[in-house]
Amino acid sequence: MSTPAPARPILDITGLTVRYGPRRRSRRALHDVTLRVAPGEAVGVIGETGSGKSTLARTVLGLVEASAGTILVDGEDVTRHGRRQWRALRRRGTVQYVFQDPLRSLDPDLTVADSLTEPLLVRGVPRADAVERARALLTRVRLDGALLDRLPGEISGGQRQRVAVARALITEPRLLLLDEPVSALDSANRVQVLEILKELRDAGTALLFISHDLGSVAGVADRIAVLHRGEQVETGTAAEIIGAPRHPYTRLLLGSAPTLRGPAPSSRAERDALRALLPV
Amino acid sequence: MTALSPTTTAPAAGQAPARPVLSLRDVRITDRATGREIVHGVSLDVTPGRTVGIVGESGSGKTLTCRAALGLLPAHVEISHGTVEIDGTDIATLTPRRWTALRGTVLSAVFQDPASYLNPSIRVGEQIAEVLRVKKGLGRRAARDRARALLDAVRLRDPDLVRVQYPHELSGGMLQRVLIAAAVAADPRVLIADEATTALDVTVQAEILDLLDELRERTGLGLVLVSHDLALVAQRCDEVLVMRQGEVVEQGPTRTVLHRPRHAYTRLLIDEHEQYGLERFRTPQEDA
Known part of the structure; x- marks a missing residue:
């Protein structure tokens, strides 16, 4: 990846792997994820059910323990932080979060x-x-x-x-983690929240925007990572991911999302062919 | 769909349209409890092999319109004006017994939450077989075999396994396939899909919509796709109705509605997509 990092990343995730369950029969939720978010940058994470995107969010907030890899927040290695250290970090307000359901x-x-x-x-x-x-x-x-x-x-x-x-x-956070922040909103409210997020990004806040909805992520994110069954299958600029997706899953995802104008993004036959390329 | 003629195809554009199987004429719906009119006049025709889309937010009246067509309005809600014809028969003349006979065989439906339409304690294969015994008069063994064929036709990966599973053992996408299998079991001529893919992942949504398209092409099924998502409807439908607060604010061939929207609300929906949809990244396509 030759994407130049504009400044020291606020969030720097390297080789993150998360397993759930007892050691011998553990299930891998996330495998070898590497992501960086710099100040004033919005990074989108796209994934569907079972992609590991919520595990990623929870790990970054210290609610789930990493099995391997490192997480740096503003240069500080938080990977092996205990509960008390996480709490202290959250109190500082460097990292804040918004979930799908505001009542949470x-x-x-x-x-x-x-x-x-x-x-x-x-x-x-x-x-x-x-x-x-x-x-x-x-x-x-x-x-x-x-x-x-x-x-x-x-x-x-x-x-x-x-x-x-x-x-x-x-608390004037330097990193805002957003897990499906607009998924429960109607279109007018969705647009408003997305506009607010863009302003924040432009004012220098780092955003990690996690969602299943390509459209809303693409409206805000500079770079996008695509998760499929815990694997980071593709990462690139929003224009690369949406304009020229390479991995079959990304292509299927884009070919499945309805768009207004022009012909269908892909035909039924193309989608069938892409589905056949993915693991069952 | 072995029982349906595989040679029936959708009428090509330009051909004289076939007789509508479902026809609504200025249907108005009123809540008798409050005396308030909730839906202010919907007209639409569904002909074999065609897809009509209804777009609207919650509260727009799209679901009530579907329920009126299915004869499933809530107790205090009624069609106060206009007519609904199913296969040429005015539904106002239908007895409850005739309604029961029509539902599933001529007109069928799938909704957003498939789990709530299945009995949690009965294996899904048996539930489809029951539809076949009741609606098609099949014997026990024939119904079971046909149910398996239907599960295969909705492209469930392992129909022999799914057949003996309970609803809680299946994912949302699989459940919706089971519901579609049950809905088309008695060879209906029109299928109403009311937010049938809303709760599903986008790739699963496309699978389900592809399946409905395939059924439509193969069997001449007429489709009514109801969704809050204009793009979904635009991509799959020949004709679109845009509803808002009980009113049809825009109606016409999909291309016309998208390219020359007349109502501000339709323009708003289109603008939102262009600003925040994937459209921004695509090179503008030739408007063929």
Whole structure:
């Protein structure tokens, strides 16, 4: 790979392998994955059911242990971090995350203001300043400051996901991990969240955008890695992956995604031929 | 599909259209409980071997329209205006017994969540065989053999294994294939697929849609594809209806709707794809 790294990567994953289960009968969820995300760069990870993409997300957040390989976060080797070290790292707020379901990252009993300001109050930021910052972040995710007093259950799904993004941003993370961040949203909200992500990337945040949906990843990611059954089958710029995919799985994926204009991306016969090339 | 004539093919474009098997004329649907009209007039024709698509978000009325055509509206919801004809028969004249006879044999359907349409405690082969015994009057052994042939026809990799499995042992894509096998078991002439691939991975979605296309070509099945995804419908359908809040805001041949959308909502759906779809990366294709 000759892609020049613009700066020291915030996330540097080398040869990551994850196995689940008892040693002798373990199942490989991820095999030899190598990825780098630099500041201001958005890297997409595409995969379907069983691809290992969620395992990747969980490993980067220290929720699953790596069986082999290394993970560096902002130069610090976190691969063998214990639970306490991970917690400390998360507290620092260098890495933040947004999941598909915002209710997973928002406390249902906390108002939007409380969810947003809590990490700042813990650090001793005066309440008035914290609320001011929360209000500014809501504006940044195109939400009205009036939502500050609401509970997550009282706002729409699209608003909730934007609050989850704002919550992730309050600690000014250098890396934002997004696991299916727009998959549960309708088209208008999807576009809004994707726009916000692009702004963040342009402002220098590193994004790791994990999804099954090529279209939304392609709209934001500079580079894309394709996972299939735990293997990283192809990595390249978004234009390379989508314009000239090489691996049969990537070609099948692209040939399967419906597009609006022009003829079908591939014929039924081509898809059948590609399916035959992949392991059962 | 051994029981269906393999020589029937879709009518070529330009040929006189065959008589519609399913025909909706200005169908309006009203919730009797509130007196509110929910669907404000849908007209469409499904002829053998053709595919009609309905696009809309949740709440657009696309599913209610399908349910009206299937005679499966919720208790307090009714067709308040217009007609639905199945194979030339106005459904308003159908007795419950005639409805039961029609469903599956003339008109059939598959939905988003296949698991909820299967009995979890009965092997899937037996469930398809039951459809064949009830709808086609087949004997036990003939029904079992035919069920196996159907599982093979929906391209399940190992029909002899799948036949004796329970629904929980199968993946979402496999379950949807089983449901399609059951839905086409009694050789219907129109199949309604309402968000049938929404919950599936995109490669599995393409497999299922390829399968439906293949059935359509081989047997002359008419298809109604219902989806929230304009691109999916655009790619597979001859005609498209765009629904929004109970209203058909746009309707016509797919090419016309995509290239000359008249309604702002259709343009919005198209714009979203062009901005965030894969289209951006493709060299613009010749508009043949």
